Amino acid sequence: MASSMRNGAQAATGGQLFKDTVFWVAHKLPSRDYILELIKKNGGIVTHLENQADLRIADHTMKKKYVVPDSISYEFITDSVRKGVTQLPDRYLILPPFDQTTQESRKRTRTIFTPAEDASLLLYVESHTKDRTGNQIYKVFAESVSFAWSSWGSILCRALRHTATLY
Numbered sequence: 001m002a003s004s005m006r007n008g009a010q011a012a013t014g015g016q017l018f019k020d021t022v023f024w025v026a027h028k029l030p031s032r033d034y035i036l037e038l039i040k041k042n043g044g045i046v047t048h049l050e051n052q053a054d055l056r057i058a059d060h061t062m063k064k065k066y067v068v069p070d071s072i073s074y075e076f077i078t079d080s081v082r083k084g085v086t087q088l089p090d091r092y093l094i095l096p097p098f099d100q101t102t103q104e105s106r107k108r109t110r111t112i113f114t115p116a117e118d119a120s121l122l123l124y125v126e127s128h129t130k131d132r133t134g135n136q137i138y139k140v141f142a143e144s145v146s147f148a149w150s151s152w153g154s155i156l157c158r159a160l161r162h163t164a165t166l167y
Contacts, residue, residue, distance in 0.1 A: 017086050018044030024053035026071070028062065035074050038081050060094050067094050 022045045025035055035057065039046055047053050050068060060073035076092040124141050 015042050017042040017080050021045065022047050022052060022054045024050045024056045026058040026068065029059050029074055035077050038077050042081060055089060058094055
């Protein structure tokens with residue numbers, strides 16, 4: 001039996017589609033034995049260590065949070081053998097889901113007020129003689145800065161009250 005077939009005829013590469021290419025194949029792969037057989041019959045080398053592999057083969061249908069980074073779909077192997085030509089691995093790249101990348105960049109800690117922001121709040125509140133105790137003063141001030149109006153009121157009441165002679 002020919003090592004790689006294309007429409008019933010042996011491929012022009014003669015079973016050398018993956019010559020000298022080292023593959024790592026994920027253990028949770030459907031038809032893993034079949035994929036390993038295709039790789040070996042077409043000149044590929046299989047390793048048990050991810051970091052020694054040129055290409056990492058995984059299941060593109062699996063939950064993507066479990067997929068090894070920079071892995072490619074097992075369809076790369078099956079399509080290459082079926083077509084008789086090594087396909088472009090970039091077309092089979094398994095990308096992380098969109099929300100995973102945004103989750104990593106999400107803010108995880110509270111942003112601290114700087115001394116300059118504290119000073120600007122004090123100057124703003126001291127310059128207004130009316131409605132110092134209401135929320136409206138903070139709502140107006142928050143329009144020109146990066147924090148919400150409620151946080152400005154809280155910082156004045158808790159942290160800066162001892163420094164201000166406002167009340």
